[in-house]
Amino acid sequence: MGPIGPTGPIGPKGHLGPTRPVAPPSLGRRLVAPLGALAGVAAAFAYVGTVDPNEPGHYPVCPLLRFTGLYCPGCGGLRSAHAFITGDFGAAAGANALAVVGYGLFAVVMIVWLIRAVRGVPMRFVISPPWWWGIGAVLAAFTLVRNLPFGSALAP
16 A cells, blocks of 8 residues: 555555545634624724724824825725714715725625625635736826825815
């Protein structure tokens, strides 16, 4: 008999011998990752909803804004999250419209992830390079437009 592999003896041609069926993970185990991610984001939103970023001294100032006077794509994100969690969706969009789009995308991804976890289908987050370039282009365009006079509506 040849060497022993992870599922049994390895035959003379390198084929694994008899394999034991592997039981699928339980529903609770499948839900740990999506519910853990959701709990982390909910905790962060609860904190930002409780500690108002509109009051000075609670959060650090954006370094790019502080040193250059330019708004980065994340500027206004905490104020947007605070307004969103307190139900002021207009103020949330006014503080950072791209963040509000991100909240919607996150909700869709979480719903899909939870449904797939319940069904026992693995969720893989794979973003191909063209999508990364597209995301980068959207962030760059958003940053550029919100720092120009005609895009002042997108500034926080």
